[in-house]
Amino acid sequence: MLELLPFLISGLGVGSVYALSGVGLVVLYRASGVLNFAFGALGALGAYVAWTVLDAGLPMWAAWLASVATAMGLSLLYGWFIAPLLAERDSTIRSIGTLGLALVLMGFTEWYWGSSPRRLILPTDAIGIDLADVRLTGTRIISLVVALAMMAAIALLLARTRIGLKMRALANDRGLSAVLGVYVLRVDTVAWLLSGAFAGVSGLLLANIVRLQATLLTFLVIPAFAAAILGRLHSLPATVVAGLVIGVLEATAILLPGFAPFRTAVPFLLALLAIILFPNTQRLA
Amino acid sequence: MTELPPLKADLALRLRSVRRLRLRSLWQMLLVLFALALLLPLCANGYWIKTLVSAAAIATAVSGSALLYGQLGLVSLCQYALVGVGGWTALRLSHGLHWPFELCVLAAGIAASATGMIAGLPALRMKGLYLALVTLMMAGGYQVLISAMGFPDGGEGWLGRAQGTDRVLMARPALAESDGGYLTYAMLWLAAILGLVEWHKRSKPGRAWALIRRGEAAANAAGVDVLRYQTWAFGLAGFCAGVGGAILAGGVGQLDGRAFGASESVMLFALSVVGGVYHWLGVLLAGLLLRAVPALLTDYGVNGYLATMFFGASLVHALTTAQRGIAGQWLDGIAALSHRLRGSRVTPGVRHD
Amino acid sequence: MIDIQNVTVQFGGLKAIDSLSVQLTDPVCGLIGPNGAGKTTLVNVLSGFARVRQGCVLIDGESLLEKSPVQRVRWGLRRSFQTEQVVEDLTVWDNVLALLEQVEPPRRQQAEKVGWVLEYTGLEAVANALGAHINLFQRRKLELAKALVGAPRVLLLDEPGAGINEQEAAELRTLILGVHTLCGAQVLLIDHDVELIKSTCSQTLVLDFGRLLAVGPTLDVLNAPQVRSAYLGT
Numbered sequence: 001m002l003e004l005l006p007f008l009i010s011g012l013g014v015g016s017v018y019a020l021s022g023v024g025l026v027v028l029y030r031a032s033g034v035l036n037f038a039f040g041a042l043g044a045l046g047a048y049v050a051w052t053v054l055d056a057g058l059p060m061w062a063a064w065l066a067s068v069a070t071a072m073g074l075s076l077l078y079g080w081f082i083a084p085l086l087a088e089r090d091s092t093i094r095s096i097g098t099l100g101l102a103l104v105l106m107g108f109t110e111w112y113w114g115s116s117p118r119r120l121i122l123p124t125d126a127i128g129i130d131l132a133d134v135r136l137t138g139t140r141i142i143s144l145v146v147a148l149a150m151m152a153a154i155a156l157l158l159a160r161t162r163i164g165l166k167m168r169a170l171a172n173d174r175g176l177s178a179v180l181g182v183y184v185l186r187v188d189t190v191a192w193l194l195s196g197a198f199a200g201v202s203g204l205l206l207a208n209i210v211r212l213q214a215t216l217l218t219f220l221v222i223p224a225f226a227a228a229i230l231g232r233l234h235s236l237p238a239t240v241v242a243g244l245v246i247g248v249l250e251a252t253a254i255l256l257p258g259f260a261p262f263r264t265a266v267p268f269l270l271a272l273l274a275i276i277l278f279p280n281t282q283r284l285a
Numbered sequence: 286m287t288e289l290p291p292l293k294a295d296l297a298l299r300l301r302s303v304r305r306l307r308l309r310s311l312w313q314m315l316l317v318l319f320a321l322a323l324l325l326p327l328c329a330n331g332y333w334i335k336t337l338v339s340a341a342a343i344a345t346a347v348s349g350s351a352l353l354y355g356q357l358g359l360v361s362l363c364q365y366a367l368v369g370v371g372g373w374t375a376l377r378l379s380h381g382l383h384w385p386f387e388l389c390v391l392a393a394g395i396a397a398s399a400t401g402m403i404a405g406l407p408a409l410r411m412k413g414l415y416l417a418l419v420t421l422m423m424a425g426g427y428q429v430l431i432s433a434m435g436f437p438d439g440g441e442g443w444l445g446r447a448q449g450t451d452r453v454l455m456a457r458p459a460l461a462e463s464d465g466g467y468l469t470y471a472m473l474w475l476a477a478i479l480g481l482v483e484w485h486k487r488s489k490p491g492r493a494w495a496l497i498r499r500g501e502a503a504a505n506a507a508g509v510d511v512l513r514y515q516t517w518a519f520g521l522a523g524f525c526a527g528v529g530g531a532i533l534a535g536g537v538g539q540l541d542g543r544a545f546g547a548s549e550s551v552m553l554f555a556l557s558v559v560g561g562v563y564h565w566l567g568v569l570l571a572g573l574l575l576r577a578v579p580a581l582l583t584d585y586g587v588n589g590y591l592a593t594m595f596f597g598a599s600l601v602h603a604l605t606t607a608q609r610g611i612a613g614q615w616l617d618g619i620a621a622l623s624h625r626l627r628g629s630r631v632t633p634g635v636r637h638d
Numbered sequence: 639m640i641d642i643q644n645v646t647v648q649f650g651g652l653k654a655i656d657s658l659s660v661q662l663t664d665p666v667c668g669l670i671g672p673n674g675a676g677k678t679t680l681v682n683v684l685s686g687f688a689r690v691r692q693g694c695v696l697i698d699g700e701s702l703l704e705k706s707p708v709q710r711v712r713w714g715l716r717r718s719f720q721t722e723q724v725v726e727d728l729t730v731w732d733n734v735l736a737l738l739e740q741v742e743p744p745r746r747q748q749a750e751k752v753g754w755v756l757e758y759t760g761l762e763a764v765a766n767a768l769g770a771h772i773n774l775f776q777r778r779k780l781e782l783a784k785a786l787v788g789a790p791r792v793l794l795l796d797e798p799g800a801g802i803n804e805q806e807a808a809e810l811r812t813l814i815l816g817v818h819t820l821c822g823a824q825v826l827l828i829d830h831d832v833e834l835i836k837s838t839c840s841q842t843l844v845l846d847f848g849r850l851l852a853v854g855p856t857l858d859v860l861n862a863p864q865v866r867s868a869y870l871g872t
Binding site: 288289290291292293295296297299300303489492493495496498499500502503505506507508509510 | 685686687707708711712716717718719723724725726727728729731732735736737739740741747749750751753754756757762765766784
């Protein structure tokens with residue numbers, strides 16, 4: 001059992017980022033009906049910006065700020081200028097639009113910074129605590145704390161604040177909400193901003209945990225999708241749990257004989273299982 | 286019910302003329318493709334011939350993707366993974382059993398078709414976003430699988446991997462050994478696949494798909510079994526991908542397991558839409574965009590990733606304003622021009638494309 | 639004959655149709671009632687889009703509810719909707735053909751069958767026009783043509799005359815009245831247009847709050863006190 005521990009902890013680390021990403025995806029989907037395929041790409045771009053900031057010798061908080069601000073800004077621009085052009089179409093097409101955004105961001109990132117992978121080393125990597133043979137770096141601790149804090153904050157926002165109520169109303173019925181006086185565009189803006197913030201944080205953390213490479217980070221959104229699907233694209237707590245479970249299973253799968261090269265397929269398998277076992281046509285058809 | 290009176294002469298005449306126009310558009314397509322098949326090898330140099338072979342193979346796969354989206358509004362983000370399935374099947378059969386090339390291609394098509402249908406069946410009961418997500422998951426899963434397995438290259442056992450100098454290129458058909466000959470061969474397969482798809486669109490399945498497009502209510506009220514026709518479309522799209530994979534394998538000789546990521550499938554879908562999903566010209570354009578444009582950029586020393594950015598922007602543009610894609614815009618332009626030249630009035634509504 | 643036996647349809651706590659038992663025998667029957675009376679629900683039950691909590695439906699002695707919606711269409715049940723469901727990018731001819739080839743295997747005389755219904759509905763002039771290019775009345779007639787092709791047995795027409803003018807309504811009336819002579823099918827007509835009901839339906843069923851309010855010869859039903867009070871609230 002003890003040999004599982006390092007994998008468990010590392011799995012929880014990645015899993016908490018999957019959970020965070022999943023929440024970011026679900027929040028936007030609930031408010032605007034758009035599943036943001038560019039989530040990973042936004043995060044990737046933010047992470048590269050952070051790398052550049054750190055490379056220039058600036059402190060870590062500046063890197064975090066730059067990363068999150070970039071992701072939020074781009075997310076907002078898309079939400080303001082492009083998303084309204086597709087507002088009348090069905091949910092699928094509105095989401096496929098973000099696929100275009102993903103390609104633009106991914107292409108830009110690879111063009112500007114080059115496609116060779118690099119490490120995103122944060123100063124907090126150096127400090128850490130030792131827990132039963134496993135080193136929990138400062139970054140991992142921060143990431144866990146930040147992830148939990150953000151997820152709690154968003155839950156509170158949706159449940160207790162006025163804007164959260166409006167976001168839930170929008171998710172329920174966009175047209176009706178507009179008629180009832182909810183400023184659709186304003187609420188949309190908040191949703192895109194929040195989603196961008198989540199993307200920025202997740203991108204930075206994933207770049208640190210895995211590595212900094214545009215294509216990789218863009219498509220690490222897929223396990224986040226898996227978590228969101230397991231949360232039925234609706235329930236935030238379920239998405240969080242799903243993200244953690246996916247991370248842990250993916251990490252511990254390395255112990256299964258012969259399964260090691262296939263362990264990155266764990267999120268996909270779990271998502272497919274979820275779709276087969278819990279078909280829920282109302283939400284997505 | 287007793288014998289019905291024959292059709293009024295006028296109506297029968299008009300129906301015959303519509304049929305003739307439709308047939309003519311089909312012949313036009315086949316003629317253009319045959320002409321390209323014969324002329325392209327003569328106009329292009331060695332590097333470009335190879336590029337065009339890949340473009341033709343990809344176009345074959347795009348025809349399936351365009352079918353699903355254009356006829357049924359279904360977004361499939363795993364088409365390139367199915368290309369990989371087809372390529373793997375063709376390579377394994379060719380190296381292991383030394384089957385004739387054509388049989389390998391057909392087997393590849395069937396394998397990809399079956400894979401697509403089986404894996405997609407749970408998601409076909411749900412449409413829209415779920416299908417897009419499930420196919421994306423499948424593409425991701427396939428990426429992991431094929432990176433670990435690799436493609437057969439002459440070895441023994443299930444995986445057919447060989448070591449070092451024992452690795453073999455796929456055997457080409459006897460009449461198409463040379464690169465130029467193989468380009469013609471690939472174009473002929475593309476023509477066959479596009480013809481198959483067109484035939485579907487113009488007969489019973491196409492009409493059923495049109496009813497499904499109109500809405501679930503319209504389809505059910507017309508007695509259309511929605512699940513059966515969606516599965517059929519998915520199977521046909523898989524077949525297109527599989528054939529494309531086999532042609533690709535024969536063209537390049539070997540396939541690399543690292544080149545079949547989820548991003549490839551996403552790009553394939555994106556460019557299907559950009560090229561235009563309602564017309565065969567769009568399929569050709571998509572194939573060229575996916576393979577010829579990167580090659581062109583390399584020729585001019587331009588970074589290929591700029592192409593990715595351009596493709597992403599084109600997708601957004603296609604979704605928002607140019608829903609029939611580049612092909613649609615060109616065809617509209619040609620139609621407008623020819624009407625102006627002829628000075629004739631547009632006959633409303635006669636469908637002959 | 640449509641024989642509805644003790645049918646109840648419940649959505650949650652709401653009984654959309656409550657223990658309805660009625661026999662509709664005439665060639666053209668009307669179905670009327672205030673909004674929310676359950677008319678469209680009843681048509682949905684017949685066409686297979688709504689499930690019954692209890693009860694059964696027999697048409698010409700054959701049980702209907704065991705059949706799937708697609709099987710019912712093949713069997714001969716046809717339905718038109720309040721919003722017409724014409725396929726815009728198929729021609730008028732192909733719209734009809736699409737349905738015909740779903741309900742019967744390809745036989746000789748397929749073209750003749752399509753031509754026949756198009757001629758009946760006066761659409762043969764626009765047979766090659768796309769659905770997108772014909773006007774509303776032509777679309778309504780196309781819906782009727784689709785319902786008539788291929789040996790139908792029961793036509794459920796849901797407000798087939800919505801949005802057409804006086805002259806067109808007169809033509810529609812003639813077409814509906816001729817259905818039984820043309821192919822022997824029974825027509826169930828839902829509409830708010832009392833004139834249309836009066837001039838085409840010999841028997842009418844009135845629903846109110848999912849229950850049978852009145853059924854019988856159309857004029858008697860329309861003059862019945864309980865029907866007037868349901869509509870006028872007096």
